[in-house]
Amino acid sequence: MLNHLRPALVLLALFTMLTGVVYPLAMTGLAQVMQPSAANGSILMRGHVAVGSALIGQSFTSDRYFRPRPSAAGQNGYDAASSSGSNLGPISKKLIERVEGDVAALRRAGASVVPADAVTASASGLDPHISAAFAALQVTRVAAARNLPETRVRALVQALTKRPMLGLIGEPRLNVLELNLALDAGLPGGAG
Amino acid sequence: MTIFGWLQIAVVLGAVLLCAWPLGLYMARVFSGEKTPISPLVRPIERAFYAASGIRPEKEQSWLSYTLAMLTFNALGFLILYVLLRLQGNLPLNPQGFSGVAPDLAFNTAMSFVTNTNWQAYGGETTMSHLVQMAGLAVQNFLSAATGIALAIAVTRAFARSSAQTLGNFWVDMTRATLYVLLPLSVLLAIAFVLSGMPQTLAGSVEATTLEGAKQTIALGPVASQEAIKQLGTNGGGFFNANAAHPFENPNAWTNMLSIWSMLLISTALTFTFGRMVGDGHQGVALLIAMYTLLIAATGVVYWAETSGNRLLTQAGVEATAGNMEGKEVRFGQALSALYVVATTALSCGAVNTMHDSLTPLGGLVPMFMIQLGEILPGGVGSGLYGMIVVAILTVFIAGLMVGRTPEYLGKKIEAREMKLAILALLVLPMAILGFSAISAMMPKALESLANAGPHGLSEILYAFSSAAGNNGSAFAGLNANTPWYNTTLGLSMLLGRFAYVVPVMALAGAVAAKKKVPASGGTFPTDSGLFVGLLIGVILILGGLQYFPALALGPIVEHVLMHAGKTF
Numbered sequence: 001m002l003n004h005l006r007p008a009l010v011l012l013a014l015f016t017m018l019t020g021v022v023y024p025l026a027m028t029g030l031a032q033v034m035q036p037s038a039a040n041g042s043i044l045m046r047g048h049v050a051v052g053s054a055l056i057g058q059s060f061t062s063d064r065y066f067r068p069r070p071s072a073a074g075q076n077g078y079d080a081a082s083s084s085g086s087n088l089g090p091i092s093k094k095l096i097e098r099v100e101g102d103v104a105a106l107r108r109a110g111a112s113v114v115p116a117d118a119v120t121a122s123a124s125g126l127d128p129h130i131s132a133a134f135a136a137l138q139v140t141r142v143a144a145a146r147n148l149p150e151t152r153v154r155a156l157v158q159a160l161t162k163r164p165m166l167g168l169i170g171e172p173r174l175n176v177l178e179l180n181l182a183l184d185a186g187l188p189g190g191a192g
Numbered sequence: 193m194t195i196f197g198w199l200q201i202a203v204v205l206g207a208v209l210l211c212a213w214p215l216g217l218y219m220a221r222v223f224s225g226e227k228t229p230i231s232p233l234v235r236p237i238e239r240a241f242y243a244a245s246g247i248r249p250e251k252e253q254s255w256l257s258y259t260l261a262m263l264t265f266n267a268l269g270f271l272i273l274y275v276l277l278r279l280q281g282n283l284p285l286n287p288q289g290f291s292g293v294a295p296d297l298a299f300n301t302a303m304s305f306v307t308n309t310n311w312q313a314y315g316g317e318t319t320m321s322h323l324v325q326m327a328g329l330a331v332q333n334f335l336s337a338a339t340g341i342a343l344a345i346a347v348t349r350a351f352a353r354s355s356a357q358t359l360g361n362f363w364v365d366m367t368r369a370t371l372y373v374l375l376p377l378s379v380l381l382a383i384a385f386v387l388s389g390m391p392q393t394l395a396g397s398v399e400a401t402t403l404e405g406a407k408q409t410i411a412l413g414p415v416a417s418q419e420a421i422k423q424l425g426t427n428g429g430g431f432f433n434a435n436a437a438h439p440f441e442n443p444n445a446w447t448n449m450l451s452i453w454s455m456l457l458i459s460t461a462l463t464f465t466f467g468r469m470v471g472d473g474h475q476g477v478a479l480l481i482a483m484y485t486l487l488i489a490a491t492g493v494v495y496w497a498e499t500s501g502n503r504l505l506t507q508a509g510v511e512a513t514a515g516n517m518e519g520k521e522v523r524f525g526q527a528l529s530a531l532y533v534v535a536t537t538a539l540s541c542g543a544v545n546t547m548h549d550s551l552t553p554l555g556g557l558v559p560m561f562m563i564q565l566g567e568i569l570p571g572g573v574g575s576g577l578y579g580m581i582v583v584a585i586l587t588v589f590i591a592g593l594m595v596g597r598t599p600e601y602l603g604k605k606i607e608a609r610e611m612k613l614a615i616l617a618l619l620v621l622p623m624a625i626l627g628f629s630a631i632s633a634m635m636p637k638a639l640e641s642l643a644n645a646g647p648h649g650l651s652e653i654l655y656a657f658s659s660a661a662g663n664n665g666s667a668f669a670g671l672n673a674n675t676p677w678y679n680t681t682l683g684l685s686m687l688l689g690r691f692a693y694v695v696p697v698m699a700l701a702g703a704v705a706a707k708k709k710v711p712a713s714g715g716t717f718p719t720d721s722g723l724f725v726g727l728l729i730g731v732i733l734i735l736g737g738l739q740y741f742p743a744l745a746l747g748p749i750v751e752h753v754l755m756h757a758g759k760t761f
Binding site for chain 1: 196199200203217232245247260261265268269272273315317318327328331334335356363370375376379383386387389390391392393394397399400402403404406407408411412414415416421432433434437438439443444446449475481501502504505506509510511512515518519520521522523524545546547550551552553556643645646648651668669755759760
């Protein structure tokens, strides 16, 4: 075994340099040149303030905003430094009670149909998207809170719905942060 | 289930098969020392590595010497990674200022990455510095995968050669696997990932002010480079806690497809390498058909179970057409979430884009069973192939018993010594999985780690030890595994699952290599026939069923019945 020691040590050192230092640093350099925005986390700026990442969900509680899915990341949800799902099993009492509570709240707010993503926690706790059905459910509330005609909010939702790639890959969905930024910036086709 | 869903699955698997074939033949050239298109670039680096480490590449090793070289290399890799983890707080490239990792967690993590398991009892973005992620964990992502490939090539040579005393040179095979296969593919994939929106930076995090005025700290890092090798090397260790469900590790449906494609690629390609090197392509294809038949069937079960949804949630008033969305991301959809779940466990990858703990009972049974079948469908890079060869040997042995002939595989007579070694290897997994699970289920201290009560709690324990011994690394992640008990026993399970398994397999390879290749006769059972493939699938399922059905019955199966009875825990 001793005669194997030298190749083991030297190769470990060489491969650590090559795959552990040169490779990631070269990729970092390349990424920063080729795709600087994405390489640094697709951060969205409003003026000089970073308001979040286009890829990462954030918490919204006000009626003026579309709300994201329930989140189990960190203590209060949407902690982008502590991603996590709920890890509740399918017959967990905690899961069922949480969902029943959320369903009841949505029903009180006038929902007749409750889309699955509206009451289930995502895998990462940072899911930036909601389904078109969950967005449609929130149009009335957001329009009322902002004193906007419902049709205009609905049109915005329509416009920002992402369709599957090539009509095949992925699911129809909306990025909640993008949607709310558009609301704040004023609706397309007029001041708001 | 929809046609569109199945179409997506078909597109990904089709792309894998299409690319695996040329890659497999390319690898056969690489490991036979032939010239390849990238040789002019890589050959000088390869030579320099040999010269610096005093390796004579033309000098081949016996099975024992090959195995000892592999063990020395991995033991040393373990030690260095352990020290790196312990000392992290005093080392550079630590923008978040994380302190050193505790001894039990460092043992578990070092073992995990050296054995290609990548079980993570920690959350990446809250524990590991960039230095550890890059120069520690990612290095072992490369080297553990290269070790697996080298071992598979050595076992392949045992069947290709006649009356041979040597199986190749471990240092050469491992170096070539890294320089000619893993590194070039990782560079290409990392670039593709970056172009698709994945971050790659040395910054630690960005402070954002949300639209509602709250602070959001967004953890960042060199994600794309790590993600590439993590998928290609079937490692599966995520940069972030949520692994490939995290939007930075898997930003969209396209990267999701690319991730599934890349984790299946090399293991699938190795079956073509095997066929080419033993001089009969059909032999590799036969193994491939058995692997993919079970892979696709399993995907169907998960896809069906997850789109059928959780009956209890439907009763609570949730609309049912989207299926079970707890622990899933909107952007991936049910079809490619299901394929990811099955691929990551049929391989010993362990990356997840879905929280397995929150799958429906049957949807969660399948990934656990895929691991328990021995990580051979098509299994981890290299380890899947040599694992499959062991089961193929068992299959010809059983077929031989039925007709009363000495079994042969690829012209090699399989006799008592080979069978003893094969069985020895096959017994490692059930001993570790069922043994440690049983002990844990009886220890009050171990039960405190459970996140879910009732049968799902047992599933969490069973899944953890299956994942560790199978060198998978995915989890029913509700289980708090970062305790001295689980860190130690899961670390030992990984050790057993990797090395206690492969040493008998290498001894078997040594015995097989020494045999004369006998030409096929009229009485030889053809191992490239449909009958063999059917028998092989039967043996895999019966073996897995006999070993694990009782345990599974107490976990996911009873849970499924309880779900339909409306019982919660």
